Each structure stands twice: as structure tokens, then as C-alpha cells.
Amino acid sequence: MKKKRISAAKTKRICVNSFVHVFLAVMCVVWLLPLVWIILHSFRAEPGQFVRTLLPKTYTLENYKRLFTETGIINFPRMFLNTLFVATCTCLLSTFFVLSVSYCTSRLRFKFRKPYMNIAMILNLFPGFMSMIAVYFILKAFGLTEGAMIPFAMILCFSAGAGTGFYIVKGYMDTIPKALDEAAYLDGATRWQTFTKITLPMCKPIIVYQLITSFMGPWLDFVMAKLIAGANAKYFTASIGLWNMMEKEYVYDWFTRFAAGAVLVSIPISILFLYTQKFYQEAMSGSVKG
Amino acid sequence: MRQAQEVKLSSIEKNPYSLRCALAKGGWRAWLSCLIMGLGNVFAGQILKGLLFFMVEAALVTFLFLPQGGFHWLSMLPSLGWLEQGKVFDEAQGVYIYTQGHQSQLILLYGVATVVAIAFVLLIWYYSVTNGYKVLCLKKAGKKVPTFREDMASLLDKNVHITLMSPPLICLCIFTVVPLIYMMCMAFTNYSKIGDHLILFDWVGLDNFKAMLNAGSSIGREFWGVLGWTVIWAFFATFLNFFIGTIVAMIINRRDTRLKGLWRGCLCVTIAVPQFVSLLVMRSMLQPQGIINQMLMEWGWINEALPFFTNTAWARVTVIIINLWVGIPYTIMQVTGILKNIPSEQYEAARIDGANPIQEFMNVTLPYMIFVMTPYIITQFTGNINNFNVIYLLSGGAPQSIENTAGSTDLLVTWLYKLSVDQQKYNLAAVIGILTFIVLSIVSLVTYRSSKSYKEEEGFR
Numbered sequence: 001m002k003k004k005r006i007s008a009a010k011t012k013r014i015c016v017n018s019f020v021h022v023f024l025a026v027m028c029v030v031w032l033l034p035l036v037w038i039i040l041h042s043f044r045a046e047p048g049q050f051v052r053t054l055l056p057k058t059y060t061l062e063n064y065k066r067l068f069t070e071t072g073i074i075n076f077p078r079m080f081l082n083t084l085f086v087a088t089c090t091c092l093l094s095t096f097f098v099l100s101v102s103y104c105t106s107r108l109r110f111k112f113r114k115p116y117m118n119i120a121m122i123l124n125l126f127p128g129f130m131s132m133i134a135v136y137f138i139l140k141a142f143g144l145t146e147g148a149m150i151p152f153a154m155i156l157c158f159s160a161g162a163g164t165g166f167y168i169v170k171g172y173m174d175t176i177p178k179a180l181d182e183a184a185y186l187d188g189a190t191r192w193q194t195f196t197k198i199t200l201p202m203c204k205p206i207i208v209y210q211l212i213t214s215f216m217g218p219w220l221d222f223v224m225a226k227l228i229a230g231a232n233a234k235y236f237t238a239s240i241g242l243w244n245m246m247e248k249e250y251v252y253d254w255f256t257r258f259a260a261g262a263v264l265v266s267i268p269i270s271i272l273f274l275y276t277q278k279f280y281q282e283a284m285s286g287s288v289k290g
Numbered sequence: 291m292r293q294a295q296e297v298k299l300s301s302i303e304k305n306p307y308s309l310r311c312a313l314a315k316g317g318w319r320a321w322l323s324c325l326i327m328g329l330g331n332v333f334a335g336q337i338l339k340g341l342l343f344f345m346v347e348a349a350l351v352t353f354l355f356l357p358q359g360g361f362h363w364l365s366m367l368p369s370l371g372w373l374e375q376g377k378v379f380d381e382a383q384g385v386y387i388y389t390q391g392h393q394s395q396l397i398l399l400y401g402v403a404t405v406v407a408i409a410f411v412l413l414i415w416y417y418s419v420t421n422g423y424k425v426l427c428l429k430k431a432g433k434k435v436p437t438f439r440e441d442m443a444s445l446l447d448k449n450v451h452i453t454l455m456s457p458p459l460i461c462l463c464i465f466t467v468v469p470l471i472y473m474m475c476m477a478f479t480n481y482s483k484i485g486d487h488l489i490l491f492d493w494v495g496l497d498n499f500k501a502m503l504n505a506g507s508s509i510g511r512e513f514w515g516v517l518g519w520t521v522i523w524a525f526f527a528t529f530l531n532f533f534i535g536t537i538v539a540m541i542i543n544r545r546d547t548r549l550k551g552l553w554r555g556c557l558c559v560t561i562a563v564p565q566f567v568s569l570l571v572m573r574s575m576l577q578p579q580g581i582i583n584q585m586l587m588e589w590g591w592i593n594e595a596l597p598f599f600t601n602t603a604w605a606r607v608t609v610i611i612i613n614l615w616v617g618i619p620y621t622i623m624q625v626t627g628i629l630k631n632i633p634s635e636q637y638e639a640a641r642i643d644g645a646n647p648i649q650e651f652m653n654v655t656l657p658y659m660i661f662v663m664t665p666y667i668i669t670q671f672t673g674n675i676n677n678f679n680v681i682y683l684l685s686g687g688a689p690q691s692i693e694n695t696a697g698s699t700d701l702l703v704t705w706l707y708k709l710s711v712d713q714q715k716y717n718l719a720a721v722i723g724i725l726t727f728i729v730l731s732i733v734s735l736v737t738y739r740s741s742k743s744y745k746e747e748e749g750f751r
Contacts, residue, residue, distance in 0.1 A: 013546065016546075017546050017547075020541055020544065020546075020547060021547070021548065023541070024541065024542065024547070024553045027538070027553075027557065028553060028556040028557065030615075031556060031557050031560050031615065031619070032556055032559070032560070034568055034571050034572055034575065034615075035559070035560065035563060035568070037571065037575070037581070038567070038571045049574060049577075050574075050577065050579040050580060050581070050584070051581070051584075052584050052588070054581060054585060097457065097458040097461065098458075100454035100455065100457075100458060101454070101455060101458050103454060104450075104451040104454050104455050108450070108451050110451050112455075116455075122731075123462075123466055123467070123470070125672070125727055125730045125731050125734070126470055126723065126726075126727050127676050127702075127703050127706060127723055127726050127727070129678065129703055129706055129707050129710070129723075130470070130473050130706060130719070130720065130722075130723030130726075131466065131469030131470050131472070131473050131723075132469075132710070132711075133473070133710050133711075133716065133719075134399065134468070134469030134470075134472040134473050135465055135469045137395065137396075137399050137472075138399070138403075138464065138465070138468065138469060141396075141399070141400075156461065156465065157465060159461065160461045160462060160464070160465035160466060161465075161466070162458055162461075163458040163459060163461060163462030163466070164462065164466070190443075190446050190447035190450070191446070191447050191448065191450040192446035192447060192450050192453075195450065195454075219564065220564050220565070220566065222566050223678075223707075227711070239564075239566060242566070242567070242570075243566070246570055246574075255574075258570075262564075262567040262570075262571070265564065265567065266562075266563045266564055266567050269562065269563070269564055270559065270562035270563055271562075273561065273562035274559075274562055277623070
């Protein structure tokens with residue numbers, strides 16, 4: 001009798017378990033389908049956006065090759081380099097900004113601290129698109145929307161938000177014991193030395209996180225960059241290029257190359273992103289403890 | 291209480307160098323330094339520092355009195371310009387010459403910038419007067435007045451926050467604060483393609499707000515429609531993601547589930563792909579000739595293409611479902627760590643009381659999750675109200691009838707974008723921006739203040 005009950009429970013468990021695993025497998029297929037689809041179609045030999053079959057009929061490397069050799073209409077290699085330049089500068093500048101703001105708000109006490117943090121929070125609630133046009137006018141007034149200045153305009157725009165986006169890094173710095181700073185002051189260190197020699201080395205994970213997230217910004221943005229670059233195709237970033245390939249007049253010829261470009265941009269971004277998650281998790285557990 | 295008062299009093303006395311003290315006790319030297327910045331420092335022997343202060347003042351004054359300088363723009367602010375671009379016939383050359391008219395948009399921008407610049411110099415003025423008074427006092431008392439070099443050194447030590455905060459703050463002012471003020475001003479003008487007010491426009495007071503909030507006018511009807519959809523969207527997008535994500539995370543975390551890392555990895559890898567890639571791909575798959583419709587037709591399940599983005603109800607459900615694809619992995623990532631932290635005694639107690647898994651979920655897991663996750667849910671909710679990417683990349687607001695300015699899946703943000711970039715109705719866009727801000731701050735304040743984690747901070751510790 002008892003044995004029977006146990007075996008009934010066992011079969012029930014096996015049923016539930018197999019159901020759960022099938023369910024998870026189906027979910028994973030659904031989630032990965034668009035990604036697998038775009039990768040497969042980046043190797044497709046037939047042109048056009050829409051095809052009648054799920055899998056391409058013939059495979060080729062042509063799309064990747066043409067993306068980098070046919071630079072007449074959409075100069076993808078150049079856009080790739082543009083983005084790389086903008087992203088590198090942005091990540092250095094905005095990380096510097098974020099680190100200084102978070103150090104000041106976290107470790108120092110001055111009159112303007114609390115009001116500043118509140119103002120930053122309020123500023124974050126405004127939709128960013130609201131002031132986009134005005135930012136463009138300001139850049140134009142500085143003469144930054146013409147020719148070679150465009151990359152620098154982009155760098156400034158992408159970094160300017162750093163003044164309000166400091167909460168994660170600040171949260172992390174809050175968890176570093178104050179006693180360390182005080183010990184440094186006792187040893188005669190200035191606040192600047194404490195910042196560079198004590199606080200920064202202890203923030204390594206969150207600095208890496210910040211560097212990578214701000215590096216990814218210019219690769220992901222397609223609105224601000226499009227507005228700043230206007231019609232200056234020479235200074236387009238990769239995301240504008242990919243966006244343009246999907247425009248009505250290009251999409252038939254360019255869809256497979258769009259797929260190839262998307263794969264090429266996504267792979268490094270994905271790797272970087274997964275890499276940051278480790279640091280993000282560390283940072284979050286750090287800030288909760290405090 | 292008494293102690294607190296004493297502390298407060300002593301803190302007032304602790305700052306004997308406030309502006310009020312300087313004006314009351316400083317005498318003619320301090321008064322003069324109010325007019326000519328840096329004079330106090332010069333009197334006390336800090337010549338270089340005084341000169342620097344003076345240079346700031348000189349720079350502002352030159353800027354204000356230049357022919358096309360600050361006062362010019364400030365004086366134009368109330369009218370926003372009136373001179374139209376003109377055509378004058380030049381007799382000598384026998385041609386029409388175009389004369390430059392006023393450009394309201396530039397007047398407004400430079401006017402706002404001037405106001406911000408003046409405010410900035412006022413801050414420095416305040417510092418220079420109090421600092422000048424302070425060094426004068428030090429000199430009078432026979433104490434050592436810090437040299438310029440010492441002052442510079444303090445910028446790396448006691449005043450390091452000034453050094454570190456200035457560059458980000460200046461950037462923030464130029465690229466966030468000035469544009470915001472400028473756009474907020476715009477909400478009170480008629481800067482719009484309607485009535486040809488793109489070059490010259492005027493202040494119109496609250497007219498735009500009245501039109502926008504009045505459900506009778508055509509723009510007002512659209513506004514309430516879009517607002518309603520935005521709230522519905524944010525609600526579903528947030529809570530469906532949260533619940534389904536939590537359940538999936540719990541299923542993955544079950545003791546008997548194998549290959550936990552694989553499932554989690556497969557789902558989470560989708561976060562890493564840039565949204566403009568994955569969503570554009572989705573859009574292309576869901577088109578009438580897209581792969582999904584093609585496959586369904588091939589298998590004979592449907593006869594004609596499903597109207598994913600051409601029928602209002604279909605489009606709305608589609609974007610919410612696709613957003614599940616985007617959002618569930620995020621929830622899983624956030625939730626996994628928290629699930630492990632739920633005190634196991636609570637589950638044991640529930641089991642002893644004879645709770646079944648569903649009761650366990652409803653009475654133990656969910657309250658704990660909601661308690662811990664409230665800040666996350668709020669940021670998700672506000673993030674979804676502002677979720678530009680998903681709507682713009684996926685449906686672009688479609689379906690949209692020609693007479694409307696907003697499509698039926700347009701959120702406030704995407705509508706704002708369309709109004710300003712595509713349709714050049716900047717004043718309406720600015721009004722929407724301000725209203726979005728109000729909605730957001732109310733939502734985040736109310737939900738945050740009524741949440742358990744705010745009322746009883748120590749509840750679960």
C-alpha cells in the first residue's frame with residue numbers, strides 16, 4: 001500500500017518534471033528564434049526582405065564581404081570606425097564624470113550635496129526626447145554640428161547625462177567603510193589622494209561596469225546620433241547605417257547585409273554586456289549591504 | 291528639542307562669514323566688493339584671486355553689453371521678435387536684397403542661456419563677497435591669509451568637490467538644464483507649423499495646455515487617448531513581465547529542474563542583443579509578408595495575413611506580447627538572486643500549515659518579492675511609460691489614421707518625438723513633455739510612498 005503511494009508520487013513527479021523541462025525548452029526556442037533567424041539570414045544568398053521559407057535556400061559569405069567592400073552608398077566600415085572612436089571617448093569622459101560626481105556625493109559632505117542629488121533625480125524624470133531639439137540648437141550655436149566637429153558633439157551629448165546617472169556608482173561607493181578615508185586623512189593624505197589612491201582602486205568592479213555601459217551607449221543610440229549627424233553621411237555611426245539599410249528604398253538590396261551588420265555589431269556588444277553582468281551583480285550586492 | 295535648537299544656533303554662529311554678516315559688519319570694503327568683485331580679496335592681499343573674480347565680472351559685463359550680447363537678447367524675450375524677413379529693392383544694383391528678420395527660436399534660446407549665465411555669475415558673486423569678507427576678517431585678526439598657492443592646493447583637498455563637480459555640472463547645465471528650460475518655455479508659445487509660426491512666434495500663455503487638456507478639441511481627444519493607452523501599456527508591460535518573469539524564474543530555480551544555467555543563459559542572452567537589432571528583426575518577421583504570416587499560411591492555419599500592426603487591438607496586444615519577450619529575461623535576472631534570499635523558515639511554516647504551492651506563492655513568495663522589488667517595479671513602470679525603443683522600433687505607433695497626429699500604439703514619448711521631429715509642432719511636444727513629467731512624478735511619488743518598503747523600512751529584516 002505504502003509502496004504504491006510512493007510510486008504514485010514518483011510518477012507524478014516525473015510527469016511534472018518532464019512538463020517543466022519541455023516548457024522551458026519551448027520558451028528557449030521562442031526566445032532564441034529571432035536571433036537564430038537573423039544569423040541564418042545574414043548568410044542567405046537570395047536578396048530581399050521577405051522570403052517564403054524559414055531557412056535560407058543557399059548559404060554564402062558574400063553579405064559580409066560586400067558589407068565591407070561595397071562602400072558606395074552605405075559606408076559601413078567607416079561608420080564602424082566612427083562609432084568606435086565616439087564610443088571610446090564617451091566611455092572615458094563619462095566615466096570620469098560619473099566617478100567624480102559619485103565620489104563627491106558619496107564620500108564628501110558639502111552644502112550643495114543634498115539639493116544636487118534631488119535636482120538630479122527630478123531631471124531624470126523628464127523625457128530625454130523633450131530637450132533633444134534644444135540640444136541640437138545649442139550644438140549648432142557652438143558650431144559643433146558641422147563637418148569634423150560632429151563626432152565631438154556626439155561625445156559631449158552622450159557624456160552630458162553622466163551628471164545625473166551616478167546612482168549605481170554612488171551606491172557602490174557608499175558601501176566602502178568610511179574608516180578607510182579617515183585613516184588616509186590621518187596619514188596626511190589630501191582628499192584628492194584619497195580619491196585616486198584609496199577609493200578608486202576599491203571601485204574596480206563598478207568602474208569596469210561603468211566603462212563598458214558608457215562604451216555601449218553610442219552603439220545602441222540611433223535617435224540622438226541621427227539628429228546630430230543630419231545628412232553628413234561621413235560621420236554616421238553604425239546604428240544609423242543599420243537603420244538606413246532598413247529604409248524602404250534600400251531594404252530589398254540591403255536586408256541580408258543589414259543582417260550581417262547587425263550580427264557584427266551585436267556580437268561584441270553581447271559579449272561586453274554579459275561581461276558587465278558579473279560586475280553589476282557584485283555592485284548590487286555591495287549597495288544592498290550598506 | 292532644546293539640544294537641537296542649541297545645535298542649530300551654534301551652527302548659525304559657526305558661519306560668521308555669511309552674506310548677511312558680510313553686509314552688516316563688513317563696512318565699506320565689503321560693500322565695495324559687492325560692486326566690484328574680488329576687491330575684498332585684493333584689500334586682504336590676495337591679488338591674484340581678486341583679479342580672477344574681477345575677470346569673471348568683467349567677462350559677464352562685456353557679454354551683456356556687446357551689440358548682440360546678453361541685454362539685447364533679454365530685451366527681446368518679452369516680444370520674442372517681430373521683424374519678418376524682408377525684401378528690399380536695391381535701386382543701385384537693381385536687385386532684391388533679403389534683410390535678416392528676427393528668429394524667435396534663437397532669441398528664446400539665447401535669452402534662456404543669458405539668464406542661466408547671470409545666475410551662474412551670481413553664485414560666484416556670492417562666493418567672492420563672502421570669501422573677501424572672510425579674508426579681510428582674518429587679516430584684521432592678525433591671522434595668516436592663505437596665499438594663492440594654498441588656495442589652489444585646497445582645491446585638491448578641502449574643496450576637492452569644487453574641482454571634481456565643476457566639469458560634469460557645466461556639461462549638465464549646457465546640455466540638460468538649459469535645453470529643458472528652453473523647451474518648457476516653448477510650451478507657452480505658438481512655435482508650431484500650424485499657422486506658420488516656425489520663424490516668428492509669440493507667447494500664448496496657457497493656451498496650449500488648455501487645448502491639450504480639453505477633451506473636446508481634436509488634439510485634446512488624442513491626448514487623453516494616448517495617455518490612457520500609455521498607462522494601460524505601462525501597467526501591463528510592467529506587471530505581466532514581473533509576474534510571468536517571477537514564475538519562470540521560480541520554475542528554473544526548482545530543486546528538480548536540471549540545467550538551470552542553460553535555461554537562464556538562453557533566455558538572458560536576448561538582453562545582450564541591441565534592441566534596435568532584435569526589435570527591427572521582430573518587426574520584419576511580423577509584417578504581412580513576414581516570415582510568421584508566411585509560415586502560418588503555408589501550414590494552412592490562416593488564409594490571409596494576420597493584421598499585427600494594422601488593426602488597433604491586434605497591434606496593442608502584439609506590442610505587449612513582444613515586450614514580454616524583451617522584459618521577462620530582465621525580470622529573471624533581477625529575481626533569481628532575491629528568490630534565494632527568501633528565508634526558508636517561512637516556507638517551512640507554510641508547509642506545516644498545509645499550504646499548497648499556489649498558496650505558498652501567493653502568501654509567502656509574492657509579498658516578499660513585492661516588498662523587496664517595489665523600487666525596481668517603480669523604475670520599470672516609469673521606464674515603460676517612457677519606453678521609446680519598443681514602440682518606435684516595433685510598430686512606429688502604427689496603425690495611424692491620416693487625420694491624427696498619433697497612432698494607436700503611440701505612447702506619450704513617441705508622440706512627443708513625432709510631434710517635434712516629424713511634424714514640427716514644438717509647442718505641443720513641449721506640453722506633452724511637461725505633462726509626462728507630471729504623470730511620472732505623481733506615479734513614482736504615490737507608489738513609492740504607499741509601498742510597504744517605504745512605510746516600514748525594517749519590515750523584513
